[in-house]
Amino acid sequence: MPGTSGLHADLVGIVRRAGAEIMDVYATDFDVETKSDSSPVTEADLRAHAVIVAGLLELTPDIPILSEESEPPGFETRATWSRYWLVDPLDGTKEFVGRNGEFTVNIALIDDHRPVLGVVGVPAQDTVFVGDVVAGEAYKETGTGRERLGTRRLAGGGLTVVASRSHGGDRLERYLDAVADALGPVARRPVGSSLKLCLLAEGEADFYPRLGPTSEWDIAAAHAVLAAAGGTVRLFDGRALEYNTKASFLNPEFMAVGDPAFPWEERLPPAPGP
Numbered sequence: 001m002p003g004t005s006g007l008h009a010d011l012v013g014i015v016r017r018a019g020a021e022i023m024d025v026y027a028t029d030f031d032v033e034t035k036s037d038s039s040p041v042t043e044a045d046l047r048a049h050a051v052i053v054a055g056l057l058e059l060t061p062d063i064p065i066l067s068e069e070s071e072p073p074g075f076e077t078r079a080t081w082s083r084y085w086l087v088d089p090l091d092g093t094k095e096f097v098g099r100n101g102e103f104t105v106n107i108a109l110i111d112d113h114r115p116v117l118g119v120v121g122v123p124a125q126d127t128v129f130v131g132d133v134v135a136g137e138a139y140k141e142t143g144t145g146r147e148r149l150g151t152r153r154l155a156g157g158g159l160t161v162v163a164s165r166s167h168g169g170d171r172l173e174r175y176l177d178a179v180a181d182a183l184g185p186v187a188r189r190p191v192g193s194s195l196k197l198c199l200l201a202e203g204e205a206d207f208y209p210r211l212g213p214t215s216e217w218d219i220a221a222a223h224a225v226l227a228a229a230g231g232t233v234r235l236f237d238g239r240a241l242e243y244n245t246k247a248s249f250l251n252p253e254f255m256a257v258g259d260p261a262f263p264w265e266e267r268l269p270p271a272p273g274p
Contacts, residue, residue, distance in 0.1 A: 016121060235255075
């Protein structure tokens, strides 16, 4: 297998091809089905999945692939994987159905329970984010060229928080009120899908608290983008968020931050109870 830097162009190509399939469906009066876990799925999810799996099998035939739209092997099998691809062909299906453009294509390379390479495509915006933790390189490609990404330092006097358009509720509101009491005014940036982590990577926001369920494939690619840009994703007790360490694909609650040098665990209020 080539080094991570040697995979960038091929992965961007795969993500763009998957995005083209998604946009073909986006232009139609598509149907929405419901999976066994009550989450929505469309033809776009399945077509993007097929493109990504075919592309990764050709690129790295010896690396296992785990996609949201595939039947996963049991944990006894997955536990033997030191390296694998983790894929969400269409994150933000609710945004896709709502036609607000905030949905993404996500491919991550997981190595030793950490994302080391991630590519996040935003088909409706002709944008692809790339994060290579090994090379310490993060950038986004648009129709006008490539731009390096870097998180911003928290200077004090308030912070910008990204929050989900589709999740949150009273518990998150109570928490953000407590954050404002502790750290100063909180400006909100509601955004869908894995774009929340990409906003942090771009230096457009400071903090993303996730108080509620996510799956590993939802965030892995954008996690790599953020980490390569200088940020971190960790649990509220400060431990790193890891992948493929248990039978369930659900993540514990976590926070993503742009400035890892800020003493978040010391300054933040505790997460509220249910």
